[in-house]
Amino acid sequence: MSTAAATTTERLRRLAGTARDADVDVVLVAPGPDLAYLVGRSVASHERLTLLAVPSDAPDDAVMILPALERGGWDGSPAEAAGIRFVTWLDGEDPYAALLGELGDDLGAAAVDDHLPFLHAFRLQSARPELRLRPAGELIGELRMRKEPHEIEELASVGAAIDRVHRRIGEWLRAGRTENEVAADIAAALVEEGHRTADFVIVASGPNGASPHHEASDRVIEAGDPVVVDIGGPNPAGYNSDSTRTYLVAGGVPDPEFALVHELVRTAQRAAVAAVRPGATAESIDRAAREVIEQAGYGEFFITRTGHGIGLEVHEHPYIVAGNTRPLEPGMAFSIEPGVYLPGRFGVRIEDIVVVGDEGAVLMNTSAVDLITVQPSVE
Template structure:
């Protein structure tokens, strides 16, 4: 990474050029005439910039054969000044309110376009409007095509993940400041959200504070439940840094006091499962191998039916993206792939335990983006 703005702009422009070339090649290999990308993480990745256009159509047009182009509402055009895709020289067309944006989009397509693939986040109203503007067209989705590129992180992307991972580690290191008996989950969550920004995030994307029996719900939303002495508490937090790359890290704590029966023993099962699943990561294994490794340890301990989720999800410009560590995913892992490893045990009416780190596939094994202590920590 560099602190030189000019070098950073040049690097971003070069990355956009490489990604657009690679996407066009993917389209050609799959028999797709043109790929269309609207605002969101895919556009940020492929254009180096993305702004919401609300109900108005913004579109990146990437043909299998020919040069890419962009279409934006005229009122949004200044927002694209000096963006990597503009610096690259990609033509940026505009349309005015009252004009038909779909006709404007089709004018950018190669002659004879029939197979059109749209990214996963393009609103249906726009996808269907484009389909209707090209009689006889075949509309399909481009998520898997774009995912082939996004799931392999380059060195700059890994540096972003490492920086935001260190930021969230600092927040996990401060949990004892806020996680105290007598406070509500909501109060603790508010303090954590503020700390995420203090420590380098642009926002708190999610803050799960699940105390006592609420921990048995993997996606529990912080409530007004008062945290009790001895409560196990699942803290799952994350958000993006300024580059748009996300953190995601979970630790399970015990509030000072007498823990529920069996809590320490179940915690150790999860810790061992998570450690084993991280250690198995290397090029050449499949995504489902990571899941199976964690699941086998938990099942052997008698809690297989209480491991309710997949073991992990990819991460980058979205907190959940490809590849997914789940049974049935035979995707072979390659260097640069980044994902969470987060096994858990969820005992309804009692407590839940989850430990989560972000891992990048290195040339010889796992590279951890998180360093926060994984041993059971008693706070308060």
């Protein structure tokens, strides 16, 4: 059995174990990052049903139902090599009844992953009204949030790629250009530096920086503007980067509070990184950053959580937020991104990805977090 097939088999067995502990009879996984994690690939089938069914008492009997027209795309896949049984259906046939027939009449509770469209969940429920559907996100998240060594290598690689883009920011960011123009150049650079695609490019200048998820606009960047640049995307293996720096455009008259706030956010971010260690709770990392900002009198302007898990998705478990008492474990990967957002004036966010190591945080990003003033380019 190939390494990829062995990984698929091992992950399916681990998933079955968590399902048994949760009194779930079968886990149903739709195309998306959960399927990619479990079987090494994911092929969308649009409105047609594709679904992996993993029985909790017999993971080696996992079955995937999919349209006949999609079957060829799985030839030679880890799923096929691991012995997953493929059941195909033709347009005009009822795939829901076919799947339920494969799973038997004694099916009680089924956990469905977060990416299964309501259309499919509804039709499964209609085909067997007594079937109890439950969310599977937490079950699969239990597996995905602890990154294996090869996954950490992928996060380090894509982290280095995003660092290279940030170090080139002076090529594009300058007064007189629009946010959209700068964002387009950054998106191209993300691909040049090793990303499969640019998943998101936030360029938020001046007062736009006070909106954490501002979309790039036609606003012309001015001298003296703070500019939040939050960028990321997947590498060829599907693992994501996510890194934010806040720059100052040279010239003009900067907001007199900007340098102070930038240093405050930098201090809060470093405090949260320093708090990372096995056994610390997720919420304690949020608290470490938040206390720095609150003590300086800016607590009401820190309007986001401190971080989110990352891997095959940009946002996944664990979430670094108040109320999450989960203890951190080696291999967990997440962002640390405190920010201060002053409406109508500017925002500051600094974000790195960290992995929990045996002794503390292992940074996946190494580009400078100090305040960088972007000088005009020489034509």
